[in-house]
Amino acid sequence: MSFEVLDPGMLTQVQDMGRLGYQHIGVTTGGPMDEHAFLWANRLLNNPLNAPQLEITFGRLSLLAHSDTSIALTGADLGARLNDRPIAPWQTYEIKQGDQLSFSMPVAGLRAYLAVSGGLDVPARLGSAATVSREQLGGLDGTGAKLAKGDRIPLAPPSAVAKASVPYSEIPDYRKPLRVGVIPGYQYRHFPRSARARFFTSEYQVSQNIDRMGYRLSGEAIHGDLDGIISEGIAYGAIQIPTDGQPIVLMKDRQTIGGYPKIGSLSALGAGQLAQRAPGATVSFYLTDVAEAEARRMIFNHRLRQGAPGTTG
Structure with missing residues (x-):
């Protein structure tokens, strides 16, 4: 059971929730850039x-199914098609052998998530299949490579899946201007009130x-009273302010330490919405x-547990 890669697109990688417990030795977490979309894709399929x-970034991916299965598609609208039929994200679809x-x-958003019933049958490295190319970890063969033409993506045995979709209230509008909360960091007080x-x-x-x-x-550039700091651990979503005053938001494949004030x-x-x-x-x-x-995360986790139309458990 597998998908064959006809065209790998601009950047398509295998991701799970990330490689946890190794940042102290310089190994970053990796994982999905948008946890909201990733988790809903798996939830739709139970x-x-x-x-x-x-994780499909910017699109152009093309796959050929060599077995029957079910998929869930979430995240960005990348103009997906099943054979000659347009399909929308945030729901499940049946796939038959020979389907393309x-x-x-991108129509809206940048990153789509394609989950398969049972998951992808790929090896774990340091407890995770998440692809981090810089560290040569994860992916189809564990070496951190992105998908390439001719790759065969092994699939786990599928389970029976009811047709399901994510509740409309849980579907973000990626075209809207984003307003997002910032939790003060260690160096927050080193930036003047102005x-x-x-x-x-x-x-x-x-x-x-x-x-x-x-x-x-x-x-707008902002500056604090620190030119730099002793390098310290960096959390996912940390906002560094380098010497030019232009913010940098650190994402999933960030280095594990850094010396810019945050x-x-x-x-x-x-960070997933960004x-x-x-x-x-x-x-x-x-x-x-x-x-x-934490309250927002608890609400999200609760809604995820409740599932979606057609899901069970």
Whole structure:
């Protein structure tokens, strides 16, 4: 049971929820850039929530099915088609042997998630199949390679899956300007009140310099009273302020330590919404705290457990 890669697209990788417990030796987590979309894809199929799936960035992927299975598609609308039929994200589909699944270019969002009933049958390295190319870990053969033409993606045995879709209230609109909460960081007090006020009242644009390591934003420069700090651990979503004053949001493939001051951090769900924004998108911030971020996560986890129309368990 497998999918054959006819065209790997711009960037398609195997991801699970990430490689946890190794940052102290310099191994980053990896994992899905958008946890919200990733987890819903597995939930639609009643897969284990950590089951490996494909993260498709910018599209152009084309796959040929060599067996019958069921899939769930979530996240960005990349103009997906099943054979000659357009299909929408945030729901499940039956796949028959010989079917061709293809993606064009982004309509809304940047990253789509393709889950398969039972998950992808790929090896774990350091407890995870998450692809981190820089560290040569994860993916189809464990070496961190992105998908290539001719690859065969092994699939776990499928289970019977009812047709299901994500509740409309849980589907983000990636075309809207993003406003996201920031939890103050260790160096927050080293930014004067004027700089903090500028940061929280300004709009920033997503620059062309974005990847799985970080999102560089452009807009009102802010400066603190620290030129640098002793390198320390970096959380997912941390917002570094380099010497030019332009914020950099650290993402899933970030280095594990860094020496730039950090004004704060996005939550995992907030950083995931940023990961769906293309260059030119507008982003603004508001001050929040750990309690609010935890409450939002608890609400999301509760809705995820409730499932979606057609799901069980």
